[in-house]
Amino acid sequence: MESLLPAFSGFLSELRAIWAEGGDDERKMLAAKPVLEALVVEPTLQQHARDWPSTEGHKNLLLYEDPVFGFVVNAVVRPGPRAGTSSHDAHDHATAWVLYGLVEGTETLQRFDRLDDESVEGHAEIRLRSADVGGVGQVDLVPPFDPHSEIPGPSRSVAVIIRSERLVGRKLQGRYHMATNTRTEGVGPTQVPFEVSVAVPVP
Secondary structure (H helix, E strand, C coil): CEEECHHHHHHHHHHHHHHHCCCCHHHHHHHHHHHHHHHHCCHHHHHHHCCCCCCCCCEEEEEEECCCCCCEEEEEEECCCCCCCCCCCEECCCCCCEEEEEEECCEEEEEEEECCCCCCCCECCEEEEEEEEECCCCEEEECCCCCEEEEECCCCEEEEEEECCCCCCCCCEEEEECCCCEEEEECCCEEEECCCEEECCCC
């Protein structure tokens, strides 16, 4: 018999309370930021995450999708530096707000400025604005349509992600190619259902 890890169950309860208060997505995500900051340094969650499977191959672990409020909790598990190169330099999350918190390891979050006026479909000019190395406990808020990328560190890294809405299967997300000044669109990562659960002793 299994049940949700208590730390994760409490985390979801706090998120549902924030969403129940209403308001726009930016307000909800700003309120959710300290909740995620507390989760990613919670020892039982960190211990649990040591056994999470790799998400290499453009996948996310789907930890939770709220049936009422629609927010999604994902996880990304990277074994270390990628072999080979990405097909794009940056990406966005369409209309979703995203909180990205590191549970294990280090990653570099690159943020880009959009330089063109977005008037020509498929054309996009971006320039690197910042590249910040984050460690355990770091939580970043990424607004809708904000070009960015995450660069894995030298060892395994794990991140928990809150998305204000589900995108996969519903909306295409942007991919930016600096060499050609283009923006293409594609589906997001494959969602792999995964439970943050623990065994409950049977009396």
